[in-house]
Amino acid sequence: MKLLSLNLGLLASIGAQICTAAEADNSSYYNPVLPGWHSDPSCTRVDDTFYCVTSTFISFPGLPIYASKDLINWRLISHAWNRGAQLPGVSWDTDEQQQGMYAATIRHRDGEFFVICEYLGVPGGIIGVVFRTTDPFSDESWSDPVRFATDRIDPDLFWDDDGKVYVATQGILLQEFDLETGQLSQPPVSIWNGTGGVWPEGAHIYKRDGWYYVMIAEGGTATDHAITIARAKDIWGPYDPYENNPILTNRGTDQYFQTVGHGDLFTDTYGNWWGLCLATRSGPEYKHYPMGREAVLFPATWQEGEWPILQPVRGEMSGWPLPIETRDVPGDGPFNDDADAYEFNADSAIPKHFVYWRVPREGSFSTTDAGLEIVPSRNNLTGIPFSKTHIELSGQRGLSFIGRRQTHTLFHFSVDVLFSPEEVGQEAGVTVFLTQLNHIDIGLVLLDSGLSLRFRATGTNEDETPEPKIVPVPEDWTDAPVRLHIHAENSETYRLAVSQGCKKPITIATASSALVSGGSGSFVGSLLGAYATCNGAGSGVQCPDGGVPTFQRWRYRPIAQFIAEDEAVPAEDD
Structure with a gap:
């Protein structure tokens, strides 16, 4: 088996850290946790409930919101884009098959949920959108979007400690953002361009221990896909890449789960780190994968002042103790893997x-x-x-x-x-x-x-x-x-x-x-x-x-x- 970018020493380190932390209380589970077409997952936790959104392109309703209390059972609770009137005419102006709502980010702040995304494929260029709600369990509660002007995909939404809001897009370009008007600071500032892989995109910014971390996808969304990371002391940079990048990938391996990349990190109520990213059940031959890009769960460790270490994606996983299994999640939608x-x-x-x-x-x-x-x-x-x-x-x-x-x-x-x-x-x-x-x-x-x-x-x-x-x-x-x-x-x-x-x-x-x-x-x-x-x-x-x-x-x-x-x-x- 070729591991290319993941050496044996790094794999041993990952296993040791996770096993030491969890010891006999480790949980085992199967991937994907969101089977079926669920590409580009982004997640956040509010109290004891996890919320995720995935890409939908021209399908409608778009931008499904899933909720779970145990990270395994995910109920569809709403769609952020559920009324044609939220974006009048754009769907019928879209002629390609893979345009529409690209990768979104979901975040929660002061009792309100925000889903930021970009709609591609209509005359006039990309439409940036931010949907908001205080009740993610209701379709009707999702707002008409605040629009913003952009020519890049995959927006992230980040609040700094001083309350300033930032958007990072493909590139990786950073701008300050006004959530009420959709205005973006100009010009966009390039803060990092990845490690050399094509299409640096899918950025998420995290602040920990005085560092700003920017985690991105690069290498394209096929079998060279990967997650890489860099950090800086100032949000505008300069950003230094991690010497052991990529921090997550299955490229160059014979694993059944391929195209691993484009992920988001979050904690459970015990402070343990987890992540969801996309993967394809195709094997390296990459021929039979009708469910496309699905959402997989992985444990992570992130020690104070250190880089996050992400467990490689497999069909059967072992990591932190999972929350107690339950389907006690509000909403009237089905759980994703139900009949x-x-x-x-x-x-x-x-x-x-x-x-x-x-x-x-x-x-x-x-x-x-x-x-x-x-x-x-x-x-x-x-x-x-x-x-x-x-x-x-x-x-x-x-x-x-x-x-x-x-x-x-x-x-x-x-x-x-x-x-x-x-x-x-x-x-x-x-x-x-x-x-x-x-x-x-x-x-x-x-x-x-x-x-x-x-x-x-x-x-x-x-x-x-x-x-x-x-x-x-x-x-x-x-x-x-x-x-x-x-x-x-x-x-x-x-x-x-x-x-x-x-x-x-x-x-x-x-x-x-x-x-x-x-x-x-x-x-x-x-x-x-x-x-x-x-x-x-x-x-x-x-x-x-x-x-x-x-x-x-x-x-x-x-x-x-x-x-x-x-x-x-x-x-x-x-």
Whole structure:
């Protein structure tokens, strides 16, 4: 095994310090603690509760806020960006697949929570935003954002002892900040540019023992990703780098968890240090990682006047005693690794962890006694992305898709669909969706030949993309709902099947998870969900009348998590 930037002496030091401090009270746990697409985590603690936010790009609602009291069980409690009116028009002006809300920072000060972020991909350049609330358990309580002007990503928010507020962005550029007006001191001051890796970004500033520490990500967010650190006696510098940088990375190793980087540090109620960062379960071959960049937990030691030492990320970890396990966390959202079992009716709310690809068109999604109703969009899941002449087919005017994160390596997802198409091309189905250019679908579609089952996969690697497949609906099937299934029975393959009633499921196709790993979605992760489309028929944003499906009996059953290439941990619900 090659360790490159982490030598054996440093590893021994890490292990010795953590073991000495915790002794027999060490806790063991499995990573990722926030499985599924949860990139660029930032966290803070208030009393006995930890709060984290992660990146969401163009998915909506954006910037999920998770809360936990034990660092293992994380409840989704709100989204900082939950109303299109908070940023009118920006979602529909975003044409790329990985623009939108980049890496955020969450902080707490004087009874108020702040989430600072930057929105990319709209005319006029980057929009800096700060959302505020005194009640992070309520979507409605999050403010409209204070905007600020910037041309860099990944903002940090730091209060000094004198009450002055600072923002550090990619570069690493530092500016004093007015939280009320969004004004930034000029010009930006470059305080450190990392150790030579590309894209120094994701800065977080900490003040300890008279030192200002700036911890950053560098090396790009793929397999060269790393965390490095420097410190100074004055916030403006000069900053001296740590001689043993990087302080956290898995680059150059054969570890299952790769792309380790972009993290944040915080303490528990006993003063022990912890961190969350992103990682990808891909192994060094970096081919199959449909859940994208997930959030992993690591213990750290930070002695007075010394540099922090971070424990290397693995699937099974041992470190400080964890807080007592509990799910006694307020809020009405699910815990992140829970199963789904939804029967929709007219009084149902859309589950809090369901997301759309951009802000949806008004009226496209509703719950009725027949189920979750999705009004078809003219563009299918691919459409004509990036089109300037057919914007209504690009996905920018609302994609009729809704989904939840894939949060387990092995799972079974199924939904019943009741569908009576009236025009050729009307279609309803389920999908493993990474972006409009990378997704795997199985659905019911009306063709000239009649109602059929259609499998389609779209990928940026043509060698991995299977041919479409059309199967007539069996003659003995009735007008009852059809159950559509997506199974992940190993870490590299999805199996797509259909059934009705008590009839034996029919496997329609299999597809490689490489189709939804990286490609046009290297920053994001797979969503599992339902869609409806008329495949370009109609005009403007309107499909022909009819063909509106309802989805019912929505099930996501976790089976197992892989924590190493050949080691799986059964899901608790299995």
